[in-house]
Amino acid sequence: MDWEVFLTPYKQAVEELKIKFKGVRDEYEQADHHSPIEFVTGRVKPIRSILDKMKRKRISMKNLEEEMHDLAGIRVMCQFVEDINRVIELIRKRNDIEIIEERDYVTRQKESGYRSYHVVVKYPVQTIEGEKQVHVEIQIRTLAMNFWATIEHSLNYKYNKKIPINIQKRLQRAAEAASRLDEEMSEIRDEIREAQKVFQKKEEK
Numbered sequence: 431m432d433w434e435v436f437l438t439p440y441k442q443a444v445e446e447l448k449i450k451f452k453g454v455r456d457e458y459e460q461a462d463h464h465s466p467i468e469f470v471t472g473r474v475k476p477i478r479s480i481l482d483k484m485k486r487k488r489i490s491m492k493n494l495e496e497e498m499h500d501l502a503g504i505r506v507m508c509q510f511v512e513d514i515n516r517v518i519e520l521i522r523k524r525n526d527i528e529i530i531e532e533r534d535y536v537t538r539q540k541e542s543g544y545r546s547y548h549v550v551v552k553y554p555v556q557t558i559e560g561e562k563q564v565h566v567e568i569q570i571r572t573l574a575m576n577f578w579a580t581i582e583h584s585l586n587y588k589y590n591k592k593i594p595i596n597i598q599k600r601l602q603r604a605a606e607a608a609s610r611l612d613e614e615m616s617e618i619r620d621e622i623r624e625a626q627k628v629f630q631k632k633e634e635k
Contacts, residue, residue, distance in 0.1 A: 438557075439564050440502040440564055441474050442555050448472045451467055451504070452467075454467055454520060466508055467506055468513075474503075475500060480501065495564075502564060504568045507573055509619075511616055514536060514572070518547060527552070533548040533549075545575045546569050546575055546579060548569055550565060551565070574615075575608060575612070578601075578605055
């Protein structure tokens with residue numbers, strides 16, 4: 431397996447989608463409207479992580495592209511929980527993206543406390559051999575959700591997905607705190623947006 435060749439279309443999909451989502455954000459800002467997209471990141475799954483998941487999920491090399499849908503990943507960060515639905519609607523309206531699967535961990539969070547909205551899509555990449563449809567997982571979450579998820583990911587790596595019970599309980603309490611933070615921010619979002627507009631205009635002078 432030549433991993434560099436195999437993963438090139440996925441790298442291309444990540445770069446193109448990052449540019450497109452950033453373009454959406456810029457359109458909102460140019461129109462002087464609140465953008466549901468705060469910022470966008472993306473990555474292609476590291477080879478070691480691919481091999482670990484193949485072993486864990488018993489995925490063969492032949493079925494890798496069809497069965498592993500997160501080889502390419504985009505993460506869209508939002509300021510407010512309400513922005514998540516707006517981003518999802520933007521994705522649904524696009525004609526260059528075909529939605530394959532949706533998983534709502536925002537209204538139905540995982541037992542660990544994890545919250546995020548996952549959309550698996552098919553995205554067409556143009557290669558020298560023609561068009562290739564690749565799967566991309568798009569995760570949409572607030573800044574608070576992302577902070578929590580990043581910490582949990584680090585702890586899972588440290589403890590090889592066997593986080594001690596006492597730390598799990600602390601993580602769950604932290605997830606509840608992050609959820610309350612999102613709720614409070616939603617309650618005052620109009621004031622926050624107005625303050626951000628005032629600050630931006632001041633910076634532009």
